[in-house]
Amino acid sequence: MTHPLNSNTPRLPGRPKRSEEALPMDQMILRISSNLFMENGYEAISLQQIAKACGVTKASIYYHFENKAQLFTASVTSMTGMARMHTKRIMGQEGPLLDRLRELAEVKLARPHGDFETIMREARASLSPEQIQAIMASEEAITDVLTESFQQSMDRGEIRSGDPLFLAHTFSSLLMVGNREISADYNLSPSHLAHKIMDLFWHGVAPT
Known part of the structure; x- marks a missing residue:
């Protein structure tokens, strides 16, 4: 049995859902990143992957969160x-x-x-x-x-x-x-x- 945290290829969602697109950007980032962290773990997910899943740039992530x-x-x-x-x-x-x-x-x-x-x-x-x-x-x-x-x-x-x-x-x-x-x-x-x-x-x- 393989634990999701040990997967070499974390599962990333596609474009944000319409309901997520309607959220303020920081809330959309929080919702998507929480799903990614909970499904794949901390180390397996990078800010670049989160930015891609959110459909924004990495700079946009840093605008709202320091690290x-x-x-x-x-x-x-x-x-x-x-x-x-x-x-x-x-x-x-x-x-x-x-x-x-x-x-x-x-x-x-x-x-x-x-x-x-x-x-x-x-x-x-x-x-x-x-x-x-x-x-x-x-x-x-x-x-x-x-x-x-x-x-x-x-x-x-x-x-x-x-x-x-x-x-x-x-x-x-x-x-x-x-x-x-x-x-x-x-x-x-x-x-x-x-x-x-x-x-x-x-x-x-x-x-x-």
Whole structure:
């Protein structure tokens, strides 16, 4: 099994979609670069490749971002900010916790992604302590939303009492397992994979 970060030829998108062309240039660059970084890793993607994928010059990238590390940090924090917004929307809906978690899993697994921890290990040497802290804080903001939802469900008696932060980290870790290679190995759609992961998270491995 070949990990996307080890590919010699990163997959690049073609021309920006019409919806992306309508965005301000810096937002278009962030959206496209976040997809490239998440699918291919930090080292595999150059600013020249990002510029080509965006349909702009490399000078245009430098006009908005000082260097690759700054662009990576902005891309990741922008992506996690959107993820927090979607997480908050889904978890704030009415209905059973299981249904909301399953919907959240389907949304996340529908988007191709590599192993974020591997990507961060690769990028860490190029990032400043402040940039690393900004990325960590943006991730923690998503965890906070999940933690609050688990605590509320515990207070309602919907799930047994425990450590809501531990549950949030466990749930997030299980979703990280569901990357595109595993989906392909088992020939599962994002929806089917989300159901399998949620069944394991919700029921565990003990016999019923």
